[in-house]
Amino acid sequence: MQGQQNTFRSLFMVVTLLVATSAIAQTKVYITRDADGNPIFSDRKSAGSETHVVDELPSMPAFAVPAPIRPTDKTNDAQPVPAYTSLSIISPADGTSLPQGLNGEVRIAGVLTPGLQGDDEIVLRDADTEIMRGTQTTFEVTNLDRGEHRLTMEVVTPEGDVAIRSQTITLFVQRTSSLAR
Numbered sequence: 001m002q003g004q005q006n007t008f009r010s011l012f013m014v015v016t017l018l019v020a021t022s023a024i025a026q027t028k029v030y031i032t033r034d035a036d037g038n039p040i041f042s043d044r045k046s047a048g049s050e051t052h053v054v055d056e057l058p059s060m061p062a063f064a065v066p067a068p069i070r071p072t073d074k075t076n077d078a079q080p081v082p083a084y085t086s087l088s089i090i091s092p093a094d095g096t097s098l099p100q101g102l103n104g105e106v107r108i109a110g111v112l113t114p115g116l117q118g119d120d121e122i123v124l125r126d127a128d129t130e131i132m133r134g135t136q137t138t139f140e141v142t143n144l145d146r147g148e149h150r151l152t153m154e155v156v157t158p159e160g161d162v163a164i165r166s167q168t169i170t171l172f173v174q175r176t177s178s179l180a181r
Helices: 002-025
Strands: 026-033 039-042 050-055 086-091 096-098 106-113 121-126 129-134 138-141 147-156 162-165 169-173
Touching (some): 086 162, 106 147, 129 138
Parallel strands (some): 096 169
Antiparallel strands (some): 026 039, 026 050, 147 162
């Protein structure tokens, strides 16, 4: 009697396993249509629905993507920085005179090719005197003294080296003198 019960249990487990496997491998989907004829899919049967059996799709096991090989030498990772090819002051034009009433205010605009790299800065100079410094190619200069100003722009590295220098432009500032009363 004991052997017969074990056989019955084994047979019951095999049948249950087969039924469960076939239930996993297939899914029923019910399709109905709305008033405009558009299909509506559901997992529940409704009046007028058609039964559609979806078989298990064939699949492949996932595979591990190998990690990219990276060089261990950090010096090879650094991309060479292109040298600056041009720096020009484009406004104001060389020989421009600022009339009275502007109080020595002018916008100095330049163009740098290629753009500013890393921690480099642009320095605006009047003769040998630094007027302004920054990472932009446009400077708003205020309160320039009357007279002649010889302006240049320079790209300066963090070490203080001049990487490139623009042409020199001459700007004349006309201001009322306190002596002309």
